[in-house]
Amino acid sequence: MITSSKVFLNSNVALRHLILSKYYSKHSVVDVDYQYMQKSRVPTMHFQKSLPRLPIPELQKTGERYLNALKPLLTSEQLAEAERRTADFVTKDAKILQEKLLAKDKANKHTSYISEYWFDLYLRDRAPLPINYNPLIVHQNDTKIDYNNQLVRATNMLTSALRFMLSLREKILEPEVFHLNPKKSDTDLFRTVTGMLPEAVSWYGAYLFKAFPLDMSQFDGLFGATRIPQLEKDRIVRDPKSKHMVVQKNGHFYTFDVLDANGNLLSPGELLGNLHQILNDNTPQADHPLGILTCQNRDLWAKQRTHIENIGNKDAFHKIDTAIFNLVLDNEILTDDKHKLLKHYLHGDGLNRWFDKSFSLIVSKDGVSGINFEHSWGDGVAVLRFFQDIYKETTTKPFVHPDTKPLETNRSVRKLEFNLDEKSKQFIETAKKEYKDWYESLSIDYILYEGLNKEACKKFKVSPDCIMQLSFQAAYHLLYGNYVGTYESCSTSAFKHGRTETMRPCTEKTKQFCDSLHMNKMSNNELRAIMQECSVSHSELIKEAAMGQGFDRHMFALKKIAEDNNLPMPEVYNSYEYNFLNKSILSTSTLSSPSVMAGGFGPVAKEGFGIGYSAFTDKLGAAVTSYKPHNDSSKFIEALHKSFLDITKILSN
Structure with a gap:
């Protein structure tokens, strides 16, 4: 069974290569390797069937973890009341x-x-997508x-993405x-052994190598997909056989096929030719750029889209x-302007955007490249993998060079034309003004601190992530x-259809450290000892969250079960402490990779901060957003x- 399955897979790929060889011999394009970025011996979804399922935590543990997260935030009287409510919840309502x-x-x-x-949580929210949900990565x-160069980089990015x-x-x-130990598991032997195992047990084979396959179900959401606005709840549409691109410039939309009738990728010269044609189109800025409508409340946009x-x-x-x-x-x-860059990729002016697409690859006039992605379909794991892979290829093995000549494309580029009545034009004019007022109320700033870095933190035997969170x-x-209330996003992609879990980095230990630091009541050695305890506690909380043993998603699911079954809502969900904890004043998330220049997102609460951060090999960095009427990110x-500076001094001593 195993052998015949592998033979079928290999013969299928071989047949495909034979067809491609004939195609390329006629078209004089590189070689068959051009069609694919990777040709893994282990099929993409090989481990998916045997992935472990996301565990549902024990009620008692969830209650304990919930109370531990509340302790640094509440007065003794508030905590006593929270303990009573939580005990009632765990022993009574929550059991059913x-x-x-x-x-x-x-x-x-x-x-x-x-x-x-x-x-459902994402698709039912009526808030606009930019700033509220769509993150940026540059x-x-x-x-x-x-x-x-804009044309060269855009073509290389497009080619590698396809x-x-x-x-x-x-x-x-x-x-x-x-890979827990890449030297032992990121090997040909690992791929040979796990690739030969049946899908139903392949994960266990990887586990013996101390390697942990991650959920790949979100990857299908990357391409050919859009979130469609509808009243009350949006929907996601996908075309898994899509052959065309949409390109935006000056608020206009252009489209062209990137695959031929046989599903083969056009040559780099042809892709270059198409983008060259679009960049050379001198049509001025659109008077009524339709993309601005994707910046609005989802119900309003749903009604407007139906009309148009x-x-x-x-x-x-x-x-x-x-x-x-x-x-x-x-x-x-x-x-040369990081503030402008962050604003541009987070929200822009909305005139040359379509925030509903699964992701938009944005390339500036001077060739800065980044992604703004719609969040309902997936999380950072799929996006970052795609982001890293295309960056690596475009910077090490680009297909287009500064002296590459565009090929004639038989004018295959088509500009989309929209029929807009006066009512539609008014939609656009109103959206322009309202969006401008909104994004101009956003404050955004950043820090790059070279006094400490990822390797130094490890040298001092403290978690780099803990140091970042402790600093916040x-x-x-x-x-x-x-x-x-502080939110740190933690991936649960080690499990089938895992999404994220909340890690609560504000603990009793971090409170003790900050109080002691700012009251100057402890020596550096004493502060250093508390910091070590913070790091141990932080790492344990991260591990629990990644293993599906947090409490936030569990409590959220129990709440949804009560709603689904028309059961009385337990008192805990309407309590002061539950709502205070879940008002994420500090909403944080990290994407650390050598390919990332910057990453960020908007505040979750109007009084809060959105903090995208990274511990780099040579520095620490963070991009911080807030709303001007409530906070100042600078x-x-x-x-x-x-x-x-304070933490560096403590560690250095």
Whole structure:
């Protein structure tokens, strides 16, 4: 059975290569390797069937973890009341809800207990997508200056992105695996052994190598997908066989096929030719850029889209919705202005965007490249893998060079035309003004601190992530003198259809450290000892969250079970402490990779801060957003800088 399966897979790929060889011999394009970025011997979804399922935590443990997260935030009187409510919840109401959740989970073994609820949470929220949900990630610039030309970089990014997509479609993209000891498991032997195992047990084979395959279900959401606005709850549409791109420039939409009739990728010269044609189109800025409507409340946009579709625009919308992804060509120069760069990739002015697409690859006039992605379909694991792979290929083995000549494309580029009545034009004018007022109320700043880095933290035997989170707590305490609900996103992709879990980095130990630091009542040695305890506790909380043993998703699922079954809502969910904890004043997330120049997102609460951060090999960095009427991100950055200095001094001593 195993042998015949492998033979079939190999023969299928061989047949494909034979067809491609004939195609390329006629078209004089590189070689068959051009079609795919990767040709993994282990099929992309090989481990998916045997992935462990996301565990449902024990009620008692969830209650304990919940109370531990509340302790640094509440007064003794508030905590006593919270303990009473939590005890009642765990011993009474939650028992029935837990039974129903376990039964539902048992009946849906193909997924995780949180997946459906998490999709629903995103798709039902009526808040606009930019700033509220869509994050940004910006690539490092190419070290070869000439390759940062907008046309060259956009073409290379497009070519590599499509090769990644075709590898995924052909199921020969390398599976995502976390290697605990890469020298022993990221090897040919690992791939040979696990590739020969049946899918039903392949995960266990990887585990013997101390390697942990990750969930790949979100990868299908990368391409050919769009979130469609609808009243009350949006929907995601996907076209797994999409052959065309949509490109935005000056608020206009252009489309062209990137695969031929046989599903083969056009040559780099042809892709270059198409983008060259679009960049050379001198059509001025659109008077009525339709993309601005994706910046609005989802119910409002749903009504407006229905109206615009019904006056003869369904085909044009369909072209955008089913495009492989959205490539945005902008006119801004960003290289020397980090503030402008962060604003540009987080929200821009909305005139040359379509925030509903699964992701938009944005390339500025000076070749800065980055991604803004819609969040409902997936999380950072899939996006970062795609982001890293295309960056690596475009900077080490680019297909287009500064002297590459565009090939004639027989004018295959088509500009989408929309029929807009006066009502539609008014929609756009109103959206322009409202969006401008909104994004101008956003404060955004950043810090790059070279006094400490990832390796130094490890040398001092403290977790780099703990140091970052400890610095955020110290900065907030320095400014406001108290502690608030803090959210750190942690991936649960080690499990089938895992999404994320919340890690609560504000603990009793971090509170003790910050209080002691700012009251100057302890020596550096004493503070250092507390910091070590913080690091141990922090690492344990991260491990629990990653293993599905947090409490936030569990409590959220129990709440949804009560709603689904029309049961009385337990008192704990309407309590002061539950709502205070879940008002994420400090919302934080990290994406650390050598390919990342910057990453960030908007505040979750209007009084809060959105903090995207990274511990790099040579520095610590963070991008901080807040709303001007409530907070000032530059003041937070100043306090954060002081916290970095204080912590560096303590560690150095």
